[in-house]
Amino acid sequence: MMTIAVLGAGKIGESLLSGLLQAGYAPSQLMFTERYTQRASELEHQYGVDHTDVVSAARHADVLIIAVKPQDIEPLLDELCPYVAPSKLVVSLCAGLPTAMFEQRLAAGTPVVRVMPNTPMLVGEAMSVVSGGTCAQETHLDLAEELLGCVGSVVRVPESQQDVVTALSGSGPAYFFYLIESMIDAGVLLGLPRAVAGRLIVQTAVGSAAMLREGEGHPTIMREGVSSPGGTTVAGIRELEKHGVRAALIDAVEAAHDRSVELGRVHEDGEPGE
């Protein structure tokens, strides 16, 4: 039976463990590492999955899923790499870190798959994007897709597109949350109780996303469907255009992309991240 170790059970690592269990993986197939024993005990208690150390994970698991922050990667790889046999699959969820960085540290021939998930994984609605390193075969990519498929949708892209993906779907939830916060504030400014404004906007976001997911339409057509001649929506859209909101969003995604590239370079040069 295949065994899977999640190295770093923070927000993403924990939700992946939880999703794998819900999808039918047995607790005995799973293990995790964590730095602090209190959190490790809480997770063991909650999920019935064994906490282990990095060396045991490297020795015993078939798949090693790395879910620590990019800033914490160096000490983890120092501990991990000497014990990883090339028969294992290494899956990195770390923003910005190229597969080449892992390949340089691991035994020659070890397959590495880079994945960019996002936090909707916490509710089984992740968008995960998968790319293979130089030694990853089709079977390795299929396995990574199967595991990430337990917590949402998965697509495959060439690794050269991963910095854009990180900026768009990796960071994307934060931009939606920011827009939603701003719209709730607008409702409060105009006199609605915060709880009512929140309920209205969250359902409006869910409904709009469902239209996009289920419909054949383009977002522009859907926006035009809300914009009656001489109506309220077009008056609002004119303000968004005046304030350059479209350009601001594009700039935000571009800045996130540049930071992803920078994180990769920092680690390429062997310097610690910020």
Ligand SMILES: NC(=O)C1=CN([C@@H]2O[C@H](COP(=O)(O)OP(=O)(O)OC[C@H]3O[C@@H](n4cnc5c(N)ncnc54)[C@H](OP(=O)(O)O)[C@@H]3O)[C@@H](O)[C@H]2O)C=CC1
């Ligand atoms: N959050 C997001 O939106 C997304 C995150 N990612 C990527 O996923 C990864 C995890 O992110 P996220 O879950 O948000 O981060 P968290 O900080 O929530 O989780 C990382 C966990 O790893 C632990 N950890 C750090 N070093 C070690 C180690 N050497 N051994 C064992 N455990 C360790 C941390 O412990 P401690 O708390 O003590 O530091 C923490 O619990 C990152 O690489 C990130 O780039 C990808 C897409 C989206």
Ligand SMILES: O=C(O)[C@@H]1CCC=N1
């Ligand atoms: O900013 C971050 O650290 C994470 C990685 C991808 C999205 N957000």
